[in-house]
Structures are given as C-alpha cells and as structure tokens.
Amino acid sequence: MLSILKGIWYVFLHTFQKRVTVQYPDEKPYLAPRYRGRIILARDPDGGERCVACNLCAVACPVSCIALQATEDEHGRRYPEFFRINFSRCIFCGFCEEACPTYAIQLTPDFEMAEFHRQNLVYEKEDLLINGPGKYPGYNFWHIAGVQIGGKDKGQAAHEAAPVDVHSLLP
C-alpha cells in the first residue's frame, strides 16, 4: 500500500523535471559529423569525380539499393555512366562508405528526405554528386593510385617515382 503511494509521489515529482523532448522542426537535434544520413558522391580537390565505378558499394549494399554502370573516359579512367541510389530501400547502414576504395561515396548528417512520391526517392548521379571532397579534403585517388592513363606511363606523373624494376637487384 505504501509503495503505491510512494510510486504516485515519485511520478508527481516529475512535474518539476526537465522535459526530454526535442521540439524537432523548431529546434534541430545535434547530428554528429559521422552521422549516417543522406548519401552523396564526393569530388576530388581538383573537381573530378572520385567514383571509379568499381561496384564494391553495390556489392556491399545489403538491400541492393545501389545500381551503377561503369564506363571509361578518353584517358582510360573509369567512371560511372549512371549511378542510382534508391533511398526508399536504403537502410543507411554505411557499408557502401566502408567498402569505397576512393572515399567517393559518403554518408552525411542529413535525414530530411521525405517525399510525397516514392519515385522521387530514387536519386540519380546528378542528385548525388556534390561540389566538394566531403569528409576527406586533401585526398585525390588518381594521384596515388599508380595507374597509367592515356599519354602518361606509370611513374611519369607529378609526385611520382619510376616503378621499381623487380627483375633487377641494382638499387
């Protein structure tokens, strides 16, 4: 009997406690920089697309919401012909970001993506691409990849040393 009254009293004491609700549209909650929200495609510091269309994100995706088609430009560099993310399927697990070898695909602290039509949740490449490098400002995959392109062999680009001749013992 006493415990019942005690319970009522403790609940009453909550009258004077701070409310935990965040009044969402009026006050926005803090989202950490590594929050897993809307997915973007980042660019290199010099403006080129980072994505090399390796398909690793599409393979890693547990709900198969990423679709892309690889193609090559005139220098022989791979890039996606189309890149499509179906956000009505996406579970924002971040596996694609973990799988990406070039820091191209990144998750951002934004979750306000509601749409009235389901079709509008399918984002094409132009919707996904942003004009910056995202979370990795100095990184340029092609500068450290050591891949030859049209006009330049391996080791001939800026900041590159000639490759080691593995068949020779000379230094």
Place this chain on the structure above:
Amino acid sequence: MTSPYPMLSILGILTVALTTAAGLIWLERRLLALWQDRYGPNRVGPFGLLQVVADGVKIFMKEDWIPPFADKSVFILAPAIIVLTVLMSFAVLPVAPGIIISDLNIGLLFVLAMSSLGVYSVVLAGWSSNNKYSLLGGLRAAAQMLSYEVFMGIALMGIVLLAGSFSLTAIVEAQRKIWFVIPQFLGFVLFVIAGLAETRRTPFDIPEAESELVAGYHSEYSGMKFGMFFVGEYLGLTLISALITVLFFGGWLGPVLPPVLWFLLKTFFFISFFILVRASLPRPRFDQLMSWGWKVMLPLALVNLVVTGAVVLAWS
C-alpha cells in the same frame, strides 16, 4: 432549494460538463506527458488546446462501421446508454447554491442507481459485438463494476449518517463546520478506489486491457460511437471528481472565491489526481481485483459504517 432559472442551469451544467469531458482529452494527454517528461499535444492552437477540435473533426469524418456479425440495434444503443446515465447523474449535482438542476431528496441514491445502469452500456457493447474479446471485456466490466458498486454505496453511508440526508445539497451544507474527509477518511479512500473502478480507468481498466483484450468491449467500435465511450469515460471521471468534492470536500464551500470557482477548483484537483494515478500505477490482475473488492474493501466499508453508526449513536 431549486434553481431560480432552471433552463439556464440545465443548459449551463450540460455545456460545462460536455466541454469539460472534451477538454479532458487534452488535459489528460498534457498531464500524462508532463509526468513522463514529454510535451504532449502542443501544436494545434495555443498550448495545443485546439487539439480537441481537430480530434473531434477527425472522429466525425471516420467511417462509421458496424460489423455484419454484430447485433445491430443493441450495438448502436450501447454507447448512448453510457453517456445518458452519466449525464443523468449530473442532474442532482449541486454546483453552487442555486446552480442545480434538481435537488432530489434521494440524490445520492439516484447517482448510485445511474452508475449501476451504466454497466448495461459496457455489457451490451461487449455482447452485441459478437467478438470473444469484446465479450470477455464486457463480462469483466460487469463483474468489476457490480462488485465495486457494493462497497461504494456502503462507504458513502457513513456520510449519510453524519449528514442525516441523502440530498447532496444537504450533505454540502452539513460540511460547514468540517469537511467529511476528516471524520470519514476511510470512506473517502474507499470511495476513491471504487470511483476509479466505476469509471474503468487505469489502474482498473481491466475491461479494456489493451495487452490482453485488444480494446475490450469497444474493440469493434469506430467513429463517433467509439468516441461516445470516451466521452462517457471522461464524463464519468468528471462526475466522480465532482462527487468527491461534494461528498468529502465541502462542495462549493470555501473562503474569498465565489462558490462556483471553489467547486471547479476542487473538481479539477481530483481530475488531475486521477490522471496522476493513471500515470503511475500498473493494472492489477483480474482475480486480484475481485478478491480485493470482496475480501478487503467490502469488510472495510462495513466496519466504517458500523463504527460511524456507533459514534453517531453515542454522540446523540
């Protein structure tokens, strides 16, 4: 003592009672939220007050569905009974000197009779729905309300002994020296518990226990018929709070403020208390409820009656 303007009293009490019942939806949600560290409805109008209007519009727009397997006429009648019986009780409730619809000399008995009739609503709703969960809810409601009715009446007899009258006005007038909550504290506690059970509110909402019976007797109801059960429940809550005020806390009696305001203040205090109880207590098991009613509350009520009778006899 009847009202100088009977029609005005009727209209006034009816309007205030129904408005209070509707407003309680908002008040209950806000208070429950307060005690759970939330805000509750606060976006429609000032402090979310217009939430009631929005809910009302919504519930009238809902499809009014009567299941094909239901007993149609009884199904429609059941929600009307509960509102009717509770509103009838308001007829004998003295709000302030002069503001009363009918000062029956057996007012208290009339209130008890009306709350007994209210059981029909729940039982018929459960039975006519032709659904096993509804029927179980109706059965539980019948058993619960009948067994708590018994000691509710007996617990109030101590007051009748002290006041020497069944008239609610006379009972209030008899509290000029001391509120009955002090000489009749046991009766007060018993009446509060019985009142909770009568209105079928948490912790005694066993007839509509969501976790066991879907929604109990009103599982099959929709639209405004469903709303009527809730209007009835909130009217019942208002009635029980008003009765506690009248019977134990001196009704309109109080210093400085006008009598109507005192009555409303006390009533809203008890309404808030009932909501606080809902916010804090879990519901007991059905057999616990029944054995509590018959083995603890009823003997206590009888002891209270006998002792009060003996004291009154010795005094005079």
